[in-house]
Amino acid sequence: MLSLDDVRDAATRLEGVAHRTPVLTSTTLDDLAGARVFLKAENFQRVGAFKFRGAYNVISRLSAAELERGVVAWSSGNHAQAVALAARMLGAPATIVMPSDAPESKVAATRGYGAEVSFYDRYTGDREALGRTLAEERGLTIIPPYEHYGIMAGQGTAALELLDEVGELDELRVPVGGGGLIAGSATAAKGLYPDIRMLGVEPEAGNDTQLSLAAGERVQIEVPRTIADGQGSEIPGELTFGINRRLVDGIDLVTDDEIVQAMAFAFDRLKITLEPSGATALASTMFRGPQKPGRRVGVILSGGNVGLARFRELTAPRD
């Protein structure tokens, strides 16, 4: 499984490699939440999101021969750039499978980190099949976005750093997509402080983990329609859910409108850029905070890769 020591070991590997991101506070936010809130700002992480932590942790454990053959991942999001950058830093060639209609900016960013981009047709192709074929033909190691204990251990270092900096917390709020960030974070947090309350945050339309926790088994949902594109999973991971069913105490759901309000608050008051998924745990804290002023709440702001044009679209005034 996964232990606090695995997260600590990942932290050692990431030292001096990943950014130790700042912890932000805001008295206005404290008033809204009715609590003392500590924000772990992973939008300042390399590639603009926590994903770098897990990717680097896994790739740094590969053998010299595996590094030489290279790695492959399929993603059009932050995981793609995380794998590309981590591979380059470790001297491994990276191949990223992306849809042929992926935004030019994402393709360019991934290539900018030195990765080769392999395209598939979103309507007729199967990216996982293409990725697995490439892996087999070229001997590449597959780097999954969350279904891997090394990925989860890496992501958990965000929570470990937060707790190391601010000390014990009563509660930790973490965005949930496939479940890797919260699995690693919960392992670290409950390993240090068994009584900490782990609250996952999902977009209202993408509540696969909430339903799965209620059912006691993994539940599949329709492809979620939400602006939180980093949390569009249809079913929790098998490995991540195995951890999360034990360690996650509850799920809060946030609406797209609440997410946009949290992004605007982050821009105006915190002076930072958050992508929709990066703002879900903040939204949860703003709109459904504990309202117990002595309580100490940690919040993971998971990423900031929204892009100005998309941010303008999302924050356009509506009648």
Place this chain on the structure above:
Amino acid sequence: MLSLDDVRDAATRLEGVAHRTPVLTSTTLDDLAGARVFLKAENFQRVGAFKFRGAYNVISRLSAAELERGVVAWSSGNHAQAVALAARMLGAPATIVMPSDAPESKVAATRGYGAEVSFYDRYTGDREALGRTLAEERGLTIIPPYEHYGIMAGQGTAALELLDEVGELDELRVPVGGGGLIAGSATAAKGLYPDIRMLGVEPEAGNDTQLSLAAGERVQIEVPRTIADGQGSEIPGELTFGINRRLVDGIDLVTDDEIVQAMAFAFDRLKITLEPSGATALASTMFRGPQKPGRRVGVILSGGNVGLARFRELTAPRD
């Protein structure tokens, strides 16, 4: 005059009171500038701008009797909120003179810090006359935005912190309005490293300090038309210019379009919010960096109080 020791003394007063703001770096920016760039992020300062440093330094030196009578300032910008917050923290009543048509958000923010707002009519009134009358009638101490050595010493702590954190720099780029921030910064920087190049940055339309440095005396210009509303001075301060004529090595002018591009870069790549004046030294570094890759350049990002609606206006795509 003003010495490095004055800035150090201000730093002692500000310890644990002002935020020690982070220093950000970006390899993309380094490539654009052809230099190693260190960004001092004063958008994360209390009230969202460096102005808090000077206001607190001056108010903290008042006598118990002066504090009890209170302070007064005239400003509709960051100085207003800086004085309001610093006064509240020190237990002094604050009166801020603002135009009666000032944006409700600024009035509310200033009142939110506990200040009394006195309105004047922008077209028929004289804010300075009103402020001086209030000062005389009620025995209030006037807190000027830059014409005061205590203000300059406080602002200079931003540069002092930056140099303390990153060590010697070849160059420091600082936004110039009335000249208080750069006067304090240059005093600190040249006090520590006499060979450092101090480059002021003004909006193209608001080049009163550039013209004054060229003429060897203070030159008055028309009210500048620029989006950089924190740098709309028509003439340098007498005290600030006395320092800047000795310590400032040059002025770079940035256009409004360059400022907007720097704000967009800050949003997309640095993941931070900058107001137009807060982005001028960044714009200068992006568009006219040293292009000497070994060079170490400090840049002060002076504030982040732009507001989402205004940011959307400024970054709207144009044909």
